[in-house]
Amino acid sequence: MKIRNLEDLFVAELRDIYHAEKQLLKALPRMARASGSGELRNAFQEHLEQTQHQVERLEDVFAELDQKAKGKTCEAMEGLVAEGKDVINNAVEPDARDAGLIASAQKVEHYEIASYGCLVSWAEQLGHQRAVELLKQTLAEEKAADQKLTELAERRTNREAQQGDGQAGERPAEQPRLQQPEPGHEFNDETHAAEEEIAEREPAGAPDM
Ligand SMILES: [Fe+2]
Numbered sequence: 001m002k003i004r005n006l007e008d009l010f011v012a013e014l015r016d017i018y019h020a021e022k023q024l025l026k027a028l029p030r031m032a033r034a035s036g037s038g039e040l041r042n043a044f045q046e047h048l049e050q051t052q053h054q055v056e057r058l059e060d061v062f063a064e065l066d067q068k069a070k071g072k073t074c075e076a077m078e079g080l081v082a083e084g085k086d087v088i089n090n091a092v093e094p095d096a097r098d099a100g101l102i103a104s105a106q107k108v109e110h111y112e113i114a115s116y117g118c119l120v121s122w123a124e125q126l127g128h129q130r131a132v133e134l135l136k137q138t139l140a141e142e143k144a145a146d147q148k149l150t151e152l153a154e155r156r157t158n159r160e161a162q163q164g165d166g167q168a169g170e171r172p173a174e175q176p177r178l179q180q181p182e183p184g185h186e187f188n189d190e191t192h193a194a195e196e197e198i199a200e201r202e203p204a205g206a207p208d209m
Helices: 006-034 038-064 076-091 094-124 129-163 187-201
Strands: none
Touching: 006 038, 006 094, 038 094, 038 129, 076 094, 094 129, 094 187
C-alpha cells in the first residue's frame, strides 16, 4: 500500500505486526518443546497465550479504524524466527540451547517493543484513543515478557556458576547435566522435523556459522 500520511503508516505497521504475531503463534510452541528447562518451557507457553490475546487486540484496533484485519509479510520476524530454528537445530547441549532460545526470544521481544512503542505514539498523535489503550496493554506485556526472559537468563547463569564451583561455563564431567528434557518430552521428533525444515532453507555450501 502507498503511504501518504501518518494514518497510512499506522495501518501499514499494524499489518506488519499482525503478521509478526501470527508467525509467533507457530514459533512459540516449537520453542517451548525445544526448551530443556521446565520454567523456560512454561514462559514460552504463557507467552503463547498472551500472543493469542495480542492478535485479538490487533483485530479490535483494525475494527476501530474500520479496516479489515490483514497482515503484510513481516520479513524481520521471518528472519528472527529462522534464527530461532537455527538455535534449535544446532545447539545440542540443553543449557546452551536454552541460553540460545532465551536470546532468540529476547530479540523478538525487542522488535515487538519497538513496533508497539511506535504504534502507541502514532495512535496518540492520530487521536485513536481506544487503539492507544489496546496497544499500550500489549506493549506492557511485551516488556514484562522481556524482563521475565532476563530473569530466566540470570538464573541460568547463576546455576552454571554454582555448578562449575564458581567458574561459569565449567562443569565436572561426572556431574549430571542440568535441564535434561523431561520424560515424555517429545523433543527429538520435533527437532528432527525442524532440522529438515532448516536444511531446506539453507543454500548449498553456506558457511557453517
Ligand atoms: Fe507479541
